[in-house]
Amino acid sequence: MIKPVLLWSDALILLLLWSVVGLVWLARNNEALRGPWRQVMRNPVGAGTALILAVYVGIGLLDSLHYVERLPDQPGREAQYSGEVRSALDWVLTPLRENVEKTYSAPFAIQLYAKETMKGPEGGEIRDFPRLKHGGAHLADADKDFWPDVLLRGGLGMLGGLVLWLVVFPLWQRGSEGDLVAPVVSAKNKSPLTPLLERGGLASAFAWTLLAILLLAGLLVALAPYYHVLGTDKVGQDVLYLSLKSIRTGLLIGSLTTLVMLPFALSLGIAAGYFGGRIDDVIQYLYTTLNSIPGVLLIAAAVLVVQVQIEAHAELFNTAAARSDVRLLALCGILGVTGWTGLARLLRAEALKLRELEFVQAARAFGVGHGRILLRHLLPNVMHLVLITVVLDFSGLVLAEAVLSYVGVGVDPGMISFGNMINGARLELAREPVVWWQLAAAFLFMFVLVLAANLFADQVREALDPKSSGRK
Amino acid sequence: MLNYLIRRVLYAIPILLGVNLLTFALFFMVNTPDDMARIHLGAKHVTADAISRWKSEHGYDKPLFFNDAATGVAKAADTLFVEKSLKLFALDFGAADDGRDIAREIKTRMWPSLAIALPTFLIGLLAYISFALLLVFFRGTRLDTAGVVLCVALMSISGLFYVIGGQYLMGKLWHWFPISGYQPGLDAWKFLLMPVLVSVVASIGDSSRFYRALFYEEIAKDYVRTARAKGLSELRVLFRHVLGNAMIPILTGVVVVLPRLFMGSLIIESFFGIPGLGSYTIDAIQAQDFAIVRSMVFLGSLLYIFGLVLTDISYTLVDPRVRLE
Numbered sequence: 118m119i120k121p122v123l124l125w126s127d128a129l130i131l132l133l134l135w136s137v138v139g140l141v142w143l144a145r146n147n148e149a150l151r152g153p154w155r156q157v158m159r160n161p162v163g164a165g166t167a168l169i170l171a172v173y174v175g176i177g178l179l180d181s182l183h184y185v186e187r188l189p190d191q192p193g194r195e196a197q198y199s200g201e202v203r204s205a206l207d208w209v210l211t212p213l214r215e216n217v218e219k220t221y222s223a224p225f226a227i228q229l230y231a232k233e234t235m236k237g238p239e240g241g242e243i244r245d246f247p248r249l250k251h252g253g254a255h256l257a258d259a260d261k262d263f264w265p266d267v268l269l270r271g272g273l274g275m276l277g278g279l280v281l282w283l284v285v286f287p288l289w290q291r292g293s294e295g296d297l298v299a300p301v302v303s304a305k306n307k308s309p310l311t312p313l314l315e316r317g318g319l320a321s322a323f324a325w326t327l328l329a330i331l332l333l334a335g336l337l338v339a340l341a342p343y344y345h346v347l348g349t350d351k352v353g354q355d356v357l358y359l360s361l362k363s364i365r366t367g368l369l370i371g372s373l374t375t376l377v378m379l380p381f382a383l384s385l386g387i388a389a390g391y392f393g394g395r396i397d398d399v400i401q402y403l404y405t406t407l408n409s410i411p412g413v414l415l416i417a418a419a420v421l422v423v424q425v426q427i428e429a430h431a432e433l434f435n436t437a438a439a440r441s442d443v444r445l446l447a448l449c450g451i452l453g454v455t456g457w458t459g460l461a462r463l464l465r466a467e468a469l470k471l472r473e474l475e476f477v478q479a480a481r482a483f484g485v486g487h488g489r490i491l492l493r494h495l496l497p498n499v500m501h502l503v504l505i506t507v508v509l510d511f512s513g514l515v516l517a518e519a520v521l522s523y524v525g526v527g528v529d530p531g532m533i534s535f536g537n538m539i540n541g542a543r544l545e546l547a548r549e550p551v552v553w554w555q556l557a558a559a560f561l562f563m564f565v566l567v568l569a570a571n572l573f574a575d576q577v578r579e580a581l582d583p584k585s586s587g588r589k
Numbered sequence: 590m591l592n593y594l595i596r597r598v599l600y601a602i603p604i605l606l607g608v609n610l611l612t613f614a615l616f617f618m619v620n621t622p623d624d625m626a627r628i629h630l631g632a633k634h635v636t637a638d639a640i641s642r643w644k645s646e647h648g649y650d651k652p653l654f655f656n657d658a659a660t661g662v663a664k665a666a667d668t669l670f671v672e673k674s675l676k677l678f679a680l681d682f683g684a685a686d687d688g689r690d691i692a693r694e695i696k697t698r699m700w701p702s703l704a705i706a707l708p709t710f711l712i713g714l715l716a717y718i719s720f721a722l723l724l725v726f727f728r729g730t731r732l733d734t735a736g737v738v739l740c741v742a743l744m745s746i747s748g749l750f751y752v753i754g755g756q757y758l759m760g761k762l763w764h765w766f767p768i769s770g771y772q773p774g775l776d777a778w779k780f781l782l783m784p785v786l787v788s789v790v791a792s793i794g795d796s797s798r799f800y801r802a803l804f805y806e807e808i809a810k811d812y813v814r815t816a817r818a819k820g821l822s823e824l825r826v827l828f829r830h831v832l833g834n835a836m837i838p839i840l841t842g843v844v845v846v847l848p849r850l851f852m853g854s855l856i857i858e859s860f861f862g863i864p865g866l867g868s869y870t871i872d873a874i875q876a877q878d879f880a881i882v883r884s885m886v887f888l889g890s891l892l893y894i895f896g897l898v899l900t901d902i903s904y905t906l907v908d909p910r911v912r913l914e
Contacts, residue, residue, distance in 0.1 A: 406607035411889035413855055417874045418612065418882055422620045425877075429624060512745065519747050524855060525875045539749055546757050560750045568745035575741070 118187035122202050124442045127181045129373055134178070153501075153580035161322030163576035168326045169569040173364055180206035180365040183438070202438035206365075210358055212342040216251035218353035221545075224554050225344050227253035227263065252345045267340065274339025278331035285331075286324060348554035351541065356555050359533055360562045366534035367566060370449060370518045371511040377453025378460065383503065386461035387495055390468025391487075400465070404458040413524065415455050420526035423447040441529030448521070448528060452514065460506045467499050501581040508574040512567040519563065535559045593913040594898070601894045605678065608890040613674045616879045622649035622669075628877050629686060647686060647880075648672060673883070682884040685873070691884050694869060701771055702853030702865030705784050710850055713789045713796065714843065720793065721800035722827055725808060737801070743794025751791040752860045759783055769862035784861040788854065800839070807835045836907040844903045845896035852889055 144150040157163040182205040188197040207214055221230035228246035237243040248254070256262045337357070340346050347356035389400035407415075427434075427444060434440040471477055472495070480490050515535075521527035522536025530537060542555035616625075626643040627635050644650040649669065656667045676683065682691035724736040760768035766783040807813070808831055816826045853867030862868070866885070873881035904911040 402603065402607070406604050406611070406890075409604055409890040409893040410608055410611070410886055411849070411852070411893075414870065414882065414886050414889060418615055418879075418886060421874065421877055421879070421882070422615050425620050425624050425628065429627075516747050519749055520856060523749060524871055535747075539747070539753075543749075543753050546753065546761070551757075556753065560747060563747055564745055567747075568742060571741050571745050 118196075119184040120187065120198055122183040122185055122438075124183055124202070124439060125446055126369055126373065126442050127183060129376065129446070130178070130181050130369070133372060133376060153577075156580040157573075157576045160576050160579075162572050163580075165322045165326040166569040166573040166576070168323060168330065169565065170573060172330055173566050173569075174368065176206065176361055177365040177368040179209065180204045180362060185436075200436050202436050204365075206361065210361065213355045213358040216342075216345070216355055218249050218251065218345070218349045220349070220351060220353055221552055222249055222252060222345055222349045222353075224346060224348040224356075225252075225267065226348065227256065227259045227344075230552070249345070252349075253343065255343060267344070270339045270343065271336055274335040274337070275332050276335070277339070278333070278335025279328070281335070282328050282331045286327060347558045350538075350555050351545075356538075356558045359538055359555075360558045362533040363535045363538060363559065363562065364566070366445065366528060366532060367515045367518055367563065369445060370452070370528075371514040371570075373446070373449040374452040374456065374514050375507050375510065377450050378457045379503070379507075381454065381457035382460035382464060383496070385457070386464030387468045387491060387499065389461070390465040390470075391472050391491060391495060393469075397465075400461070404461055407455060408458050410455075412455065413521075416451055416521065417524065417526040419451040419455075420448060420521075423451070437531055441532040444529045445532065452517070456510070460503065463502050463506065464499050467502055468495055471495055471498055501583075505574075505578045505581055508570070508577050512570040512574065515563065515567055515570070519559075535563045590913055593901075597898050597901070604894060605887070605890060608887060609674045609677065612883050612886050613670060616883055617653060617669055617673070620879075625649065625686075625877075625879060648683075673880075677884065677887040683880060685880050686878045687876075691881060695866065695884075695888070698864060698866045698869050699851045699853075700865075701773075701777075701863050702858065702867060703851060704777060704781055705788075705857065705863060705865065706850035706853055708781070708785045709788045709854075710846075712785065713792065716789060717793060717796040718800055718832075718839075720797045721804055722832070724797070724801050725804045725831075726823065726827060728805070728808075737798065740794040740798040740801075744792075744798065745794075748791050748856065751787050752856065755783060755787040755790070756860065759786075769860070771861075771863045780861070780863070784857050784863065788857050799842075800835075803835050803838050804831055807831050810834075833907075837904060840903045840907060841900060844900040845893065847899060848892035848895045849889060851892065852885065 158167065183202050184204070185198040185200075185202055188199055190196060219229060222228070223230065227249055229249060231246075232244045233247050234242050234244050235247055248259070253259060253263065253266075256266060337346060341355075341357055345355050345357070347360065349355055350359060385400045385403070389397045423444065427440065427447075431440075434443065477490060477494055480494055485494075518527055518534060519536035519539055522534060523540050527536045528534050538555055538559040542552065542559070545552035546556070622644050623640055626640040626649070630639055630643060641650065651667060651669045651672060653669050673683070680692070682695070685691050685694070720736070724733050727733050727736075756768050759765045760783065766779060769780075771777065771780045804827075812834070813826060813830060816830050817823075821830075851866065852870070853863070853865040855867045855871045857863070858865045858867035859871045870881065870885045872878075873885070901913060905913055
């Protein structure tokens, strides 16, 4: 029996998701809004990176469905629930989560990283690397069976991925015919796949990215329950599990910060540009003041304060997950409150320009109120700037999380995040042999996410920015 | 010019006052001195007596804004706001929570910070602009595309990776430099080279792309076409005309950070064990020493505003059309 738990961040994610879906729904028939997005999705880079981002977002969403398990009933007492909050992703990754070793082990290792004193085969004590409890535990003769087993399982997994691709892709292709992704299939070709892969461009980029993702997924599904594909960390947790869990934290910081920042940037930036005069002076003063404080220091100061407050009111949070969740939200809030100045300045300049244009002047001459002018005439005309800034900022925020966690003002130390993974592993490079896998995994997962986000952002900017069209 | 400077200084006062109020609100009102005392005493030793003793030892035993106990001017003057916040205007930083004089620490620690930040800044600027000009020179070719892809890839790598990777390769594997540490005097270069190198490489992707975009915008303008039409060589067009005209946007981003170089870099200094202001700040953050954090926030804002003024002055040097009236 389980009981769903809605953490604050989950609620905000749902809100965000809901509003994105709502916006898409509203914009679906608006050619002016659809055009740029179609341009993004028609571009091979845009389509490929969108797919990668979708996979990350999918993992993050799965990790946002939280629940607690019901403990076995005891007679005469009310139902008790476990204090440990889990997510749907935890459930999917149960074998990974439960295969905990004693300490470090290298990727695909079958032995522990450190030597231990054990009983020898003929009695007596010897010091040797003990076999892992889970990694490769199913192998009877580790030396002989290791490679055949890995190759067989890996091969089968990739085969599964390939089959899935062959099934899914044509179906998906047919389903989306004529819509967002115009298929290049012509009636002459028998197989729908061949022309797609040969012609290059959009469909093939999509297809190849999908193939790569499915192959990788197949490989991991086949191998991860039996081996620690990316090794284990200091307390023996599977690094692949940690990396997958870190994704939610990174995405949250990137998206919720935006959610906090947007109201400030939009209202203050547009108001400053549109009204001018006193209001402009006050708002300019506000953002110059905020800007003049060194960013990291302001964030550090605010996080320190929040930390003290959370510690002082420990009784408000009944689970560790709830506490680290509040701290994460506080971090997003702080990043948002300190980070709106850049966008606000852009919007102010744009509003300053727009308010002199004929359509705004006409609206004013017709006696349209300020509120209506701001909402109906200015806001839609600065949305491209907002979107561009949001996607551009996203990758920076994911990277910032790692740095802030290192400084000690990031997410809760108990929370699984890229920053905490790096922080926990960076001193281990001094060991012999080097413990590199935890660092490598964190950097790799982060790199793929940030690279995809950066490339996607470039495409969005290309499509939305009137200045960049025609320039190559 | 003088008029302008005076006006700028006057304009800086409300901003600094705002910074002051903001930090004061954060550190004294959201987070009361009682909270501070509790952190420093540790959970075991928290008693009402101990808290008030700690507060009087560190000078936190005063009211926030109004002192009802005092008379006359002291009513407003003998308060935490005046003691801890307004005194910063006179660059009187007071003592850290561990009792040491903050101003003296700043004076000794700014030199190592500067020794890293200044070379990083100069070498970096040179490297990024040259790389960007190179890409612009080969614009439209495969080399340009490859360069941009490289930039995007480089800027997608976490800054921590450069530091950790650099330390591992150059320090541990190749034994080129000591992994961390610092030595005053001429021997310092051994310890400085790696951090400088790492920080230059770490932002090469971001910055080069920025400058490339900047030059691109410039190169589409009419005067460039005119210059080419008159038969000037591409190199001369790039270096003399494009670079010269791009100076204003370059200076906008560059000069403002100049004064802040004193404060060093948090990450680089703490990773490489440089006893500069950056590592001082990070230690203070980790030890929750709010007195130091507050001083650094104020110093940072002061230097930023100074940088803004310098930026305006630098415009007059590169662009004769700009006059400060």
